[in-house]
Amino acid sequence: MHDDDLLRYSRQILLADVGTEGQQRLLDARVLIIGAGGLGSPVGMYLAAAGVGDITISDFDTVDLTNLQRQIAHTTQDIGCAKADSIAKRMRALNPHVAIHPVNRRLEGEALIEAARRADLVLDCSDNFTTRFTVNAACVKTGTPLVSGAAIRMEGQVATFLNNGEGPCYRCLYREEGDDEDTCSTTGVLAPVVGVIGTLQATEALKVLMGLPSLDGQLLIADLKSMDWRKMKLRKDPVCKVCGTPPAQG
Numbered sequence: 001m002h003d004d005d006l007l008r009y010s011r012q013i014l015l016a017d018v019g020t021e022g023q024q025r026l027l028d029a030r031v032l033i034i035g036a037g038g039l040g041s042p043v044g045m046y047l048a049a050a051g052v053g054d055i056t057i058s059d060f061d062t063v064d065l066t067n068l069q070r071q072i073a074h075t076t077q078d079i080g081c082a083k084a085d086s087i088a089k090r091m092r093a094l095n096p097h098v099a100i101h102p103v104n105r106r107l108e109g110e111a112l113i114e115a116a117r118r119a120d121l122v123l124d125c126s127d128n129f130t131t132r133f134t135v136n137a138a139c140v141k142t143g144t145p146l147v148s149g150a151a152i153r154m155e156g157q158v159a160t161f162l163n164n165g166e167g168p169c170y171r172c173l174y175r176e177e178g179d180d181e182d183t184c185s186t187t188g189v190l191a192p193v194v195g196v197i198g199t200l201q202a203t204e205a206l207k208v209l210m211g212l213p214s215l216d217g218q219l220l221i222a223d224l225k226s227m228d229w230r231k232m233k234l235r236k237d238p239v240c241k242v243c244g245t246p247p248a249q250g
Helices: 003-008 019-027 040-050 065-069 083-094 109-118 129-142 191-209
Strands: 030-034 054-058 099-103 121-124 146-152 155-161 218-223 228-233
Touching: 003 019, 019 191, 030 040, 030 109, 040 054, 040 083, 040 191, 054 083, 083 099, 109 129, 121 129, 121 191, 129 146, 146 191, 155 191, 191 218
Parallel strands: 030 054, 030 121, 054 099, 121 146
Antiparallel strands: 146 155, 155 218, 218 228
16 A cells, blocks of 8 residues: 555554555455446445555446436536546546456347346446345356445445345345336435435445454335335345245156
8 A cells, every 4th residue: 555545545544444455455446346436436436545556437328417406426517428438537537546348238148147247246226126136146156245225215235245145135025026216316415315225335335345343134214205214134035036945846
């Protein structure tokens, strides 16, 4: 770690739970972020600021005027630009010492599995169940820790899955496909809600990367209208179609 690093991350290194050892683990870490929108914006910026050394961020979409109310990594000048390129530009400006790899397409199939395998941790910042299930399956297959987040209206949730074969996976939480029509574009979202949830995801990611206690196997639910917070312990589904053992046939 160079002198510039010690100065840049000094407020973080001061923490007893971090120190120079924890900071070095962040600098050596590789992270994959799926989605550069409302959740991906604070996730990407905070992980870059905190010194996560190698960050890949994937998003197939382009910046639209309606995104700017909540997707704070993008600006009016970025309208029409690829979201992955737009957020990568902000992340590099914030911390030029980390490696940022924008991917301007949807990661699917073997490409997603290989990207998850290369990563020390994956953050699902997408906005639909189809992507969440696909990302979860890739993380279970590769044994890669996953931090999942979701936000809509004035509500949000965060869960962490270490995918070490002992605890549940995202599919244990949602056994059936959800309604992908129930999105921010159809039901709305209060601007800071995605910031709160994305920031919690970033916090969880840093803790997992440094080997600190996390929400592993737990779901944190936030009702930001009433400011009520709940935490639920999740059970591993023994017959989960992703991480469990399918029932015998016949």
